[in-house]
Amino acid sequence: MNVFAHVGRATIGLLREVGRLSVFTADAVTSFVRPPIYWSLVAKQIMRIGYNSLPVVGLTAFFTGGVLALQIYIGTARYGAEQFVPTVVLIGILRELGPVIAGLMVAGRVAAAIAAELGTMRVTEQIDALTTLATRPIKYLVVPRLMAALISMPILVGIADCIGVAGGYVAATQSLGFTGSIYLSTTVQALNHADVISGLIKAVVFGFLIALMGTYNGFHSKGGAQGVGAATTNAVVSASILILASNYVLTNIFNFFNF
Amino acid sequence: MNSVASMAKVELKGVKKRFGKKVVLDGLDLTIERGQSLVVIGGSGTGKSVMIKCVLGILRPDAGEIYVDGQEVTRLSGRARDAYLRKFGMLFQGAALFDSLPVWENVAFGLIQGRGMGRKQAREIAFEKLAKVGLGPDVGALSPSELSGGMQKRVGLARAIAADPEIIFFDEPTTGLDPIMSDIINDLIVATRSTGTTALSITHDLVSARKIADRIAMLYKGKIIWDGPTAEIDHSGNPYVDQFIHGRATGPIKMEVKA
Numbered sequence: 308m309n310v311f312a313h314v315g316r317a318t319i320g321l322l323r324e325v326g327r328l329s330v331f332t333a334d335a336v337t338s339f340v341r342p343p344i345y346w347s348l349v350a351k352q353i354m355r356i357g358y359n360s361l362p363v364v365g366l367t368a369f370f371t372g373g374v375l376a377l378q379i380y381i382g383t384a385r386y387g388a389e390q391f392v393p394t395v396v397l398i399g400i401l402r403e404l405g406p407v408i409a410g411l412m413v414a415g416r417v418a419a420a421i422a423a424e425l426g427t428m429r430v431t432e433q434i435d436a437l438t439t440l441a442t443r444p445i446k447y448l449v450v451p452r453l454m455a456a457l458i459s460m461p462i463l464v465g466i467a468d469c470i471g472v473a474g475g476y477v478a479a480t481q482s483l484g485f486t487g488s489i490y491l492s493t494t495v496q497a498l499n500h501a502d503v504i505s506g507l508i509k510a511v512v513f514g515f516l517i518a519l520m521g522t523y524n525g526f527h528s529k530g531g532a533q534g535v536g537a538a539t540t541n542a543v544v545s546a547s548i549l550i551l552a553s554n555y556v557l558t559n560i561f562n563f564f565n566f
Numbered sequence: 567m568n569s570v571a572s573m574a575k576v577e578l579k580g581v582k583k584r585f586g587k588k589v590v591l592d593g594l595d596l597t598i599e600r601g602q603s604l605v606v607i608g609g610s611g612t613g614k615s616v617m618i619k620c621v622l623g624i625l626r627p628d629a630g631e632i633y634v635d636g637q638e639v640t641r642l643s644g645r646a647r648d649a650y651l652r653k654f655g656m657l658f659q660g661a662a663l664f665d666s667l668p669v670w671e672n673v674a675f676g677l678i679q680g681r682g683m684g685r686k687q688a689r690e691i692a693f694e695k696l697a698k699v700g701l702g703p704d705v706g707a708l709s710p711s712e713l714s715g716g717m718q719k720r721v722g723l724a725r726a727i728a729a730d731p732e733i734i735f736f737d738e739p740t741t742g743l744d745p746i747m748s749d750i751i752n753d754l755i756v757a758t759r760s761t762g763t764t765a766l767s768i769t770h771d772l773v774s775a776r777k778i779a780d781r782i783a784m785l786y787k788g789k790i791i792w793d794g795p796t797a798e799i800d801h802s803g804n805p806y807v808d809q810f811i812h813g814r815a816t817g818p819i820k821m822e823v824k825a
Contacts, residue, residue: 441680
């Protein structure tokens with residue numbers, strides 16, 4: 308096997324995929340402002356993406372907040388700085404763990420579901436059928452999901468933030484001996500609008516990436532059941548990686564602007 | 567210049583399409599006259615479905631021109647493409663019904679989404695078309711997954727004729743059906759053409775082809791190798807056509823089977 312040929316083919320394949328994703332993204336984003344917008348489908352997708360994700364996001368946020376409090380306590384106790392537990396839990400949840408945990412959970416649940424649904428529609432020619440019925444598949448299938456994710460994710464993350472902080476409160480008061488009123492007053496005093504907003508901005512970006520990866524992989528799935536399975540796996544893996552990578556980039560940007 | 571009345575309804579000139587190294591359409595020329603029923607026969611993988619998808623704009627040909635009512639259509643986009651697609655109805659091989667919608671909404675989909683018709687009026691038309699294909703109003707509320715293959719084909723046919731299109735494409739309309747249901751579908755296809763609709767069907771089923779076609783063309787290796795009135799197919803003098811219609815394993819058509 309010629310190594311150079313192998314690397315060359317892989318590079319061309321990667322560039323082709325990036326190009327195809329760019330065209331798909333541009334098509335989807337420009338379709339946001341072109342009528343018709345299927346508002347009933349947007350509402351339906353908000354229920355699926357947002358409302359139906361609440362239990363899993365809420366549970367993970369609660370336990371993450373609790374574990375965060377326990378772990379931070381171990382670290383701060385070494386220096387006699389246990390009083391910072393509520394503040395660090397708050398910042399950790401609002402800026403990082405709220406959006407990231409919610410993003411990863413929604414990626415696993417929603418990106419997979421979107422990719423499987425659209426992938427099945429692709430291999431059973433339902434997407435082609437949409438075209439023959441003078442309906443643009445991007446507008447009918449992709450735009451409502453993207454819009455719903457953009458609307459749902461900040462709301463989900465806001466709720467996850469509250470539940471995560473509550474998880475920290477429960478752990479601190481039940482296991483670490485904190486007084487509830489002091490924990491809460493410290494948390495309220497530490498609350499900063501920049502922490503909240505930076506987390507919500509991340510949520511919007513993560514929502515877009517989740518829906519984009521789900522729709523893109525589903526839309527371009529090939530073959531039968533195996534192709535749909537591959538599309539589903541690719542959607543979850545790519546959405547998860549992009550969430551973590553974009554989280555790093557966004558955090559750097561926020562740090563650069565002292566936000 | 568030809569008048570609209572005398573010009574072909576659909577005309578493909580030198581259409582080429584390849585996927586990677588595999589050449590599927592290799593300079594295909596085909597004409598369908600207004601109000602005619604043309605059936606294209608040919609083995610599996612000879613490019614029959616690709617040809618239809620090129621006409622519908624689902625796939626873009628690599629080269630060649632496609633005219634519908636004298637208008638070149640391969641580069642249409644936006645609203646011009648939507649208006650163009652409103653001329654067509656299509657029955658897909660697997661019916662391609664939308665799983666998420668009940669039967670009547672499947673039939674009414676093109677009217678509601680593609681033409682902006684009110685739901686009430688579209689519903690009435692949907693039930694009227696369902697009755698035309700022999701399905702009662704009780705079927706309208708069912709989900710496509712609750713229907714047998716033959717019933718799904720009938721619903722697909724009702725959807726294809728819902729908007730009274732000028733041109734209907736039938737992709738393997740009888741594949742996978744028992745002989746009696748095949749004949750019922752053939753009768754329905756013949757009945758849909760009573761209004762002078764132009765029809766293009768692709769099939770392997772010679773019984774079906776003889777029943778629904780005014781003219782038959784044979785596609786082999788990306789080109790039309792024979793084209794003539796249905797009555798002449800048994801005396802085509804073309805060894806490829808003879809082998810195909812008699813279903814002989816030996817002859818000029820070699821199946822590409824890898825040992």
